[in-house]
Each structure stands twice: as structure tokens, then as C-alpha cells.
Amino acid sequence: MASSGKKLVRSKSGLKMVASNQTKNSPFCTVEPPWIPDNQCKCCIVCQKKFDIVHRRHHCRRCGRVFCSSCCNGKMALPRMCFIDPVRQCDTCLQVTARENEFFDKHLKILMTGAQFALTSSATGSETTSMCLCKLAPDNRALKFEFCTDNVVLEPAVIEKIHTLNVITSGCDPQGNQVATGVELLYTDDSREEQLVQLTAPEGALRRQAIMWMVALQRVSDTALNSQSLTST
Ligand SMILES: [Zn+2]
Ligand SMILES: [Zn+2]
Structure with missing residues (x-):
């Protein structure tokens, strides 16, 4: 399928797998930073060790800043920038990447597997509530709504x-924690209309998956998107 095609490219930091068509890149991917030029850095910005023939400069692949070998010693997978192999990162960036990779390794799979919710939206043409399987599309670009009854259709939310x-x-559990019952999405659709979709987690056996899916969806806003104004309250 050409539209979901990927290609292998080589950057100065390593091999990357990116979408063949730039506009089809995952919203969770970001571009590599420009590297700070060698001549602008006389010493490591963390430990101040002076660079020379023995003490070489190392660029962090995530932030592009320059460090000595001991301050930029770790390598970690960086799916956010589409690298195939683990790449060198500074200690600060390693911490951010580790949290982010939890999203890529765990939450993204939950979002793509999907969960069932009772969905209410004015966009479906009626204010009635229908059971629906909500999941992230394989290219990660939209949330799809697959209804259990075929007379309801709702276009994916980009x-x-x-x-x-x-x-x-709704209310609190015995430990005093607020109990999540669902999630509300406000988005702009293809015809530039504002749409409000309310997803309510079902009771019973399907509830656990629905709650896990909602937690994963929250991570979309606080981990994986850097320029989005997604909020959660
Ligand atoms: Zn250093
Ligand atoms: Zn860094």
C-alpha cells in the first residue's frame, strides 16, 4: 500500500525508517535537532573538561549539544526520531527518552489495539449513544471509531x-482517588467543524481495557506531542 509506505534513510546520526511521503509521518515523530558546531564549544557543558585530541567532542542526537565522552555515554532507542538503532544521548535527554519510550513500547500498542466505549457525539447525526471500538490507526495519524451497529458512522479524528x-x-474510590469514567474529545473535522465526542467506559469485563486505553490516550498529550495544545484535567 503506497500511502503507508516507509523508506530507509541515512542521517549523520544513523539509519532511520521514515514515511515515504513526508505528510504521512506519524504525529509522534519529530525531526533531528541541528548540531551545535564544534568550533563553538571549547569544553563539555556539563563537566567543563576541555576538548583536545584525546578528549573528543560528542554530540547528543536528541538535543544536538556537545559533551565529553563520559557526559554523553549512553545509547538508547529513540523512536521519536525514527532511528533504527540506539543512538548516543546526554544524561538529561536519556531521562526524557526513557519516559517517552514507555509510551512507544506500551501505550501506543494499547491505543492501536483499541477499547470499547459508549460513544455520544452530535457528529453521528443523532445524540444517541452507541457502542464503539475506538483505536489508533496503523499510521498513528487518527483515532478511528468502529461502531458495533452498522447504521452509525463517524469519520476518524485526526x-x-x-x-x-x-x-x-465521577466521585471518589475508598482511597479518595477520583474515579475516571470516560473521556471527552474536542477536535476539528475535515469540514472544519468543531466536534465533541464523549467516550464512556463500559461496566464489567470491558472496563479494564477502556481505562488502560484512556490512560494511554492521556500520554499522547503529555509525552509524545511537543507542539500540541492538548490538555487534560
Ligand atoms: Zn563532560
Ligand atoms: Zn541531549
């Missing part, structure tokens, strides 16, 4: 056009 993400809570 991730980059979701501007509000509110977790709906």
Missing part, C-alpha cells in the same frame, strides 16, 4: 486536530 482532551470523573 490526532493533530484534537485540541482538548478531558478525562471525565
